[in-house]
Amino acid sequence: MVYLSPKITQHSGSVSNKFYYDIEFPKGHIAIKSFHAEVVDDAGDPVSLQETYLHHWIAVRYYRRKGVNDIKYNVNLGFHQSDFIIAGNAGMCDHGLPQFFGLGSETRKTSSVVPDPFGIEVDAMGCTECRCNLYNVTNDEYGRPLDPDYVGGLNCCYDGTQCKVKNGLESVERNLYLKYTVKWVDWSDSIVPVKIFIFDITDTFQHTGIHDCLIEYDIEKSTNGVTTNNFTSTTRSSAVFPIDGNVVYGVAHQHSGGIGSALYGEDGLVICSSKPIYGKGKDAGDEAGYIVGMSTCYPKPGSVKIAKGESVTLESNYSSEKSHTGVMGLFYILVVDTCLNLSEPVQIHEESKV
Secondary structure (H helix, E strand, O other), rough: OEEEEEOOOEOOOOOOOOOOOOOOOOOOOOEEEEEEEEEEEEEOOOOOOOOOOOOEEEEOOEEEEEOOOOOOEEEOOOEEEEEEEEOOOOOOOOOOOOOOOOEHHHHOOOOOOOOOEEEEOOOOOOOOOOOOHOOOOOOOOOEOOOOOOOOOOOOOOOOOOOOOOOOOOOOOOOOEEEEEEEEEOOOOOOOOEEEEEEEEEOOHHHHHHOOOOOOOOEEEEOHHHHHHHHOEEEEEEEOOOOOOOEEEEEEEEEOOOEEEEEEEEEOOEEEEEEEEEEOOEEOOOEEEOOEEEEEOOOOOOOOOOOOOEEEEEEEEEOOOOOOEEEEEEEEEEEEEOOOOOOOOOOOOOOOOOO
């Protein structure tokens, strides 16, 4: 099925960070096989990242109290409020990354296909780096003063903020939509359910024993890169994996400046590595200087295992030839419990809704 989000009206330099509930979605007891999204205009044509930068989109599953129709997000309570609660994924963060799917600028050229016979079970139940000085922001979305050392990130480009534009640039209002395509199959005994795990490079677990994921971080400009001929900034974090499982899919998420990411097992071997695909032109999906895709991993089922209690290390690499603010280092994997058996491939729905 192909769907459109509600209309998002923008003009030059404006920011939109919307939360939409009860969106159109396939119904019934199903297995999600892929979730693809992109920004399009009124005519349904793809919008270039050079015109509208897609920082992030996420799809989150939640439970709603019966009789409640008007739900609004409240940052002070998080998603866990009295009228609804997030179903979340299997890990690794205790809060902050509850999505089932979610990407950013790389969405057009990053595969999200869940290989057969696996499926995600769903029951019927700058300006782009958000630099604060460009947004003239000193408080966050809820009026709380920002730390003087906070140079840029999500807290400076929340919904309704305005980035500086070139002098004389005519501000033209336009309507945009997030177009998302969902492929699924009807649930059956032949489908093997997968668990979603999202690793975050800012996870404090190895230092605190708590999965406190800070989501974003900064890259400082290298002061000795010319001397060493090395402009790579490497960040690592480790976490203990909670189950025995086989990895069947993996992909990283990075921002512009990213040069690759990898997950390593306790033995030092690569579980999955993912590298950015940079655009080279001007067309939507090939914008020069932007990450327009990420490489993915599809290990042969049973070939890449993670043991319960194993220490898994995430490594995220960025170019430090110049500074970057509000970057991310996430790694998304789908894992099958080792006690489950594989079965025959299943038929994927590819219907379109006009």
